[in-house]
Amino acid sequence: MSSILETLMLVCFGLSWPFNLVNNIRAKTAKTMSLKFLLLIEFGYICGIAAKFISGNINYVLIAYFLNLAVVGANIAVYFINKRIDNKKE
DSSP states (O other): OHHHHHHHHHHHHHHHHHHHHHHHHHHOOSTTOOHHHHHHHHHHHHHHHHHHHHHTOOSTHHHHHHHHHHHHHHHHHHHHHHHHHHHHHO
C-alpha cells in the first residue's frame, strides 16, 4: 500500500511538470523560471531514486521517479535555451 501511495504522490506532482514545460517553451523567456527551484526539485527526485536503491526497495515506483526526473531535466534545458533568448534580446 505504501508503494501505491508513493506512486500517487509522484504522479500528482509529475502531472504538473509537462504543463510547466509547455508553458516555458511558449514563453520564450527565463524571467518567470527559477533555476534554483528546478535544481532543488531535481535533487529531490535523485534522492528518492537513491533511497529506493539503498533500501533495496526497487519496484514500479522508480518509473514515476525517472519520468519526473526527465521532465524536470527538460525544464532545466528549456531554462538555458530561454536564458540565451533573453540575453540576445538585451
